Amino acid sequence: MNLLELVKNRKSIRNYKETDISDEMLNLIFQVVRMAPSSSNLQPWKFIAVRDIERKKKIANACQNQKFLIQAPVIVVACGVVDDARDLVGGYMVSYPVDVAIAMTYLILAAEEKGLGTCWIGDFNEEKLSNILQIPSSIKVVAVASLGYPNENPSQEYRKNVNEILSFETLQ
Amino acid sequence: MNLLELVKNRKSIRNYKETDISDEMLNLIFQVVRMAPSSSNLQPWKFIAVRDIERKKKIANACQNQKFLIQAPVIVVACGVVDDARDLVGGYMVSYPVDVAIAMTYLILAAEEKGLGTCWIGDFNEEKLSNILQIPSSIKVVAVASLGYPNENPSQEYRKNVNEILSFETLQ
Numbered sequence: 505m506n507l508l509e510l511v512k513n514r515k516s517i518r519n520y521k522e523t524d525i526s527d528e529m530l531n532l533i534f535q536v537v538r539m540a541p542s543s544s545n546l547q548p549w550k551f552i553a554v555r556d557i558e559r560k561k562k563i564a565n566a567c568q569n570q571k572f573l574i575q576a577p578v579i580v581v582a583c584g585v586v587d588d589a590r591d592l593v594g595g596y597m598v599s600y601p602v603d604v605a606i607a608m609t610y611l612i613l614a615a616e617e618k619g620l621g622t623c624w625i626g627d628f629n630e631e632k633l634s635n636i637l638q639i640p641s642s643i644k645v646v647a648v649a650s651l652g653y654p655n656e657n658p659s660q661e662y663r664k665n666v667n668e669i670l671s672f673e674t675l676q
Numbered sequence: 677m678n679l680l681e682l683v684k685n686r687k688s689i690r691n692y693k694e695t696d697i698s699d700e701m702l703n704l705i706f707q708v709v710r711m712a713p714s715s716s717n718l719q720p721w722k723f724i725a726v727r728d729i730e731r732k733k734k735i736a737n738a739c740q741n742q743k744f745l746i747q748a749p750v751i752v753v754a755c756g757v758v759d760d761a762r763d764l765v766g767g768y769m770v771s772y773p774v775d776v777a778i779a780m781t782y783l784i785l786a787a788e789e790k791g792l793g794t795c796w797i798g799d800f801n802e803e804k805l806s807n808i809l810q811i812p813s814s815i816k817v818v819a820v821a822s823l824g825y826p827n828e829n830p831s832q833e834y835r836k837n838v839n840e841i842l843s844f845e846t847l848q
Contacts, residue, residue: 506789507682507708507785507786507789508704508707508708508711508786510679511708511711511712511782512711514711514713516713530842531838532680534838534841534842535680535838536679536680536683537838537841538835538836538837538838538841539680539683539684539686539835540683540781541686541688541784541796543798544798545833545834547835547836547841549841550841550842550843550847551841551842551843552842552843552844552845552846552847553842553843553844553845554844554845555844555845556845559845583847590798593798593800594798594800594801594802594805594816594817594818595800595801595802595803596802596816597773597818599798601769601773601774601777602773602774602776602777602798602818602819603777604774605773605774605775605777605778605781606777606780606781608778609712609777609778609781609782610683610781612713613679613785614679614680617678617679624713626715626716626762626765626766626771626774628765628766628767629766629767630766630767630768631767633766637845637846637847638846638847639847640847643847644766644768645766646766646769646774647774661717662717663710663711663719664710664719665710666703666706666707666709666710669706669709669710669719669721669722669723670702670706670722670723670724670725671722671723671724671725672724672725672726672727673724673725673726673727673728673731673809674724674809674810675722675724675755675809675810675811675812675815
């Protein structure tokens with residue numbers, strides 16, 4: 505499958521089969537994730553894979569009570585290690601949200617290639633997740649994603665056309 | 677080629693052939709980029725492709741004088757549209773750095789698949805780039821990447837192993 509087909513097939517999946525995700529499968533996915541580039545190659549990231557049902561319930565609660573997260577066999581929580589990141593990308597921002605987003609993008613594409621579905625969650629309470637997952641204040645949760653075998657095939661969401669997002673020489 | 681091979685082949689390229697990148701090739705790459713997911717599907721991004729030599733010189737100057745940028749046939753500047761983004765991902769951060777990073781990750785992988793090399797630049801001065809590219813203050817440059825046919829084949833940079841970046845149930 506080429507990349508265009510892969511990204512077109514990839515949709516946010518919120519309904520999963522009961523099938524577990526093996527450690528071997530997770531390892532295959534993270535063999536891709538670990539190759540992600542990062543600012544100055546600092547790789548300022550940590551990932552937590554959660555399977556425990558009670559912990560998933562707490563995570564769902566910290567994610568605006570999105571109950572489908574409990575049903576997903578694995579929840580991946582992606583974190584930025586603040587002190588390992590570059591502090592002034594563009595002269596105005598710390599690098600870890602961008603760095604972790606690159607690695608998480610590798611994750612959703614690797615999962616898709618393996619027949620797994622993901623839903624990238626932005627609606628989370630960072631403080632609550634840090635408590636649930638024993639994350640110190642020097643490490644920040646940047647993204648959450650559910651992971652599992654899809655039990656639905658939603659239609660593709662609207663995307664802007666190329667001419668709406670790309671201009672030449674100056675911003676138009 | 678599978679995704680693992682693609683991400684392993686993909687390296688930061690800082691030396692390019694003189695071969696131009698056609699509009700058709702850019703369009704193929706952006707057919708992938710436009711499919712990137714974003715927080716609440718808001719797609720708060722704008723991309724600028726620069727080919728003009730004088731403008732590339734100014735951009736290189738605004739990127740810590742990294743002269744290889746002038747030699748690249750195209751420089752892509754990726755921007756976040758602040759007012760279109762979600763304002764509180766995780767309860768603490770605006771979404772556009774993450775959103776733009778997802779789309780830019782799609783770009784570097786799409787380029788790799790087409791035989792093009794990229795170098796993702798974090799060392800830029802946002803204010804200078806905004807002036808050069810006529811970007812209003814409501815839109816922020818998040819990333820810059822050079823794009824061109826590789827004229828070098830650097831060795832793969834060090835990456836952490838999976839067991840250094842992935843833990844189970846809680847952060848370890």
